Amino acid sequence: MEQLVEVYHNAVASPEFREMVRQRERARHNEASALANAKLVERIKLAGHLKAKCMSVNEIIELTELSVDEVLKA
Numbered sequence: 001m002e003q004l005v006e007v008y009h010n011a012v013a014s015p016e017f018r019e020m021v022r023q024r025e026r027a028r029h030n031e032a033s034a035l036a037n038a039k040l041v042e043r044i045k046l047a048g049h050l051k052a053k054c055m056s057v058n059e060i061i062e063l064t065e066l067s068v069d070e071v072l073k074a
Contacts, residue, residue, distance in 0.1 A: 047074035 011017055043064045050060045051074060060071050 044070060044074045047071045 043066055047060050047064050047066055047070065050063070051057075051071070057068065057071050060066070060074075061068060064071070066074075
């Protein structure tokens with residue numbers, strides 16, 4: 001059992017393993033950022049459609065959770 005623990009600690013301590021973990025974390029962060037940005041873009045598009053339907057800015061803000069500036073730019 002001690003040998004197994006030693007092998008695990010050596011693998012985890014290796015620069016290659018740490019780099020793999022760093023790259024995986026970076027990929028997860030990039031994916032989360034892309035998803036958040038896509039959701040924001042969709043909410044801005046929705047705000048534009050709601051403005052075209054003459055909905056008030058306050059109602060659009062309430063529905064989309066966008067800022068006043070984001071709604072006005074939509």
